[in-house]
Amino acid sequence: MRYAVTFRAKDSDPGMPRSALPPPNQARLVFQLSSDASIYESVLIPLKSEWVDTSGPLAGFGIDITQSDIDSLGDAITDGLFTNPFADDIGVLVSAHVEMTV
Amino acid sequence: MRIVLPSNYPTGECILVPIDTGLAPLIAGMLQQFTEKRVWEQDSYHDGYLAIQGVIAAMTSNCTGAIVDELRAFRGIKPEFAGTPIEEQTSDMFNSLNDLLQSTLALRGIMDDGWFSDTYTTIKDVVQVTRGLDQTNAVGMWDTVKDLIITSSSGASILTNIADLLSDVSETAVEGGLLTALIAIEASNAAIIQQQTLLQASTYTTLNSILAALRGVDPPEDNILQAIRGTTASDETRNVVEQLL
Numbered sequence: 382m383r384y385a386v387t388f389r390a391k392d393s394d395p396g397m398p399r400s401a402l403p404p405p406n407q408a409r410l411v412f413q414l415s416s417d418a419s420i421y422e423s424v425l426i427p428l429k430s431e432w433v434d435t436s437g438p439l440a441g442f443g444i445d446i447t448q449s450d451i452d453s454l455g456d457a458i459t460d461g462l463f464t465n466p467f468a469d470d471i472g473v474l475v476s477a478h479v480e481m482t483v
Numbered sequence: 484m485r486i487v488l489p490s491n492y493p494t495g496e497c498i499l500v501p502i503d504t505g506l507a508p509l510i511a512g513m514l515q516q517f518t519e520k521r522v523w524e525q526d527s528y529h530d531g532y533l534a535i536q537g538v539i540a541a542m543t544s545n546c547t548g549a550i551v552d553e554l555r556a557f558r559g560i561k562p563e564f565a566g567t568p569i570e571e572q573t574s575d576m577f578n579s580l581n582d583l584l585q586s587t588l589a590l591r592g593i594m595d596d597g598w599f600s601d602t603y604t605t606i607k608d609v610v611q612v613t614r615g616l617d618q619t620n621a622v623g624m625w626d627t628v629k630d631l632i633i634t635s636s637s638g639a640s641i642l643t644n645i646a647d648l649l650s651d652v653s654e655t656a657v658e659g660g661l662l663t664a665l666i667a668i669e670a671s672n673a674a675i676i677q678q679q680t681l682l683q684a685s686t687y688t689t690l691n692s693i694l695a696a697l698r699g700v701d702p703p704e705d706n707i708l709q710a711i712r713g714t715t716a717s718d719e720t721r722n723v724v725e726q727l728l
Contacts, residue, residue: 406508411540420533421540425515436570438548442504465536466520467529476543481508482515 408432408444409480410455414465415472422465424458425480433479444477451477486517488527492534501547511542558583 408428414420432451434443446455455474463471502510517535520528555577560567564576578586591603 407512409511409539411536411543421536423518423536423539439504439543442507443543466532476540478511478543479508480515481512 405482407480407482408477410451410474411476412458412474413472415470418472422471426454428479442479444479446474446477485524486522486527486531487524488531488534499547507542511539514539
């Protein structure tokens, strides 16, 4: 003997479809590898709006890597035991920019 | 389907894709997916990953801005906009290639008279002026000067030739002609000095002949005064006039 049970469910909190949310902006820090300055590795971190350039040709996109937050984090990554996926040591921070993830 | 890195990568060639900075965060974000191992064939992952990281690093290189800056530096800003702040400078404030060409052509100039009254002056023309030559109007002027030096026998004839030369160059070769005239005057001076030297030599010879006629061929050992007064020299109490008296 078999029984079939049917439920009717109604979501009391429909929530917000993900596609309607504004995509989060992040900051991507770009480093050179210690072993070869022509090869790069990058790291995504949460973005503070005050990091973003407000003037110059990269206004709204570029990030000033001389700011204390960025500079400190860059030094920590450079001096730490961080590598790219292939175990190449990450070197100095060379640039940073805003990235919109989808 | 996973991505296979093209076998000809890296080709050494690249393309310049202008991306508005307002759109750049989105384009940069799209590159993220190509850094994930799952999208790559196993053999392509290493090189593919590094290739995409290279593209990410290039996102902030702002190559278009750099090229524009280089072009503007090459063109040079127009003098009237030299004080305009860099961020307010626009393309029309810089010289065009035609402006640069025109300014170069303007350096040639046309004179009101003389050689270049009806043509643009070239650097070659300027050199010819310093030589006192002009291919069209005064070819052979150096030969004229040479003839002055060689054939003119008197300062008067040289000066006459100079006057003729100046009259000629004022019509055809003012600039270089003045240099030529100076050279000709120097030649005249040299000729006059030579004539004075010859005249002095002639005068010296004539005087010697007169003296020889008066005293004989051999010069006397004493002098005329000694012959008049004798061997006793005059002093404050005795002089030649008293002896004669």
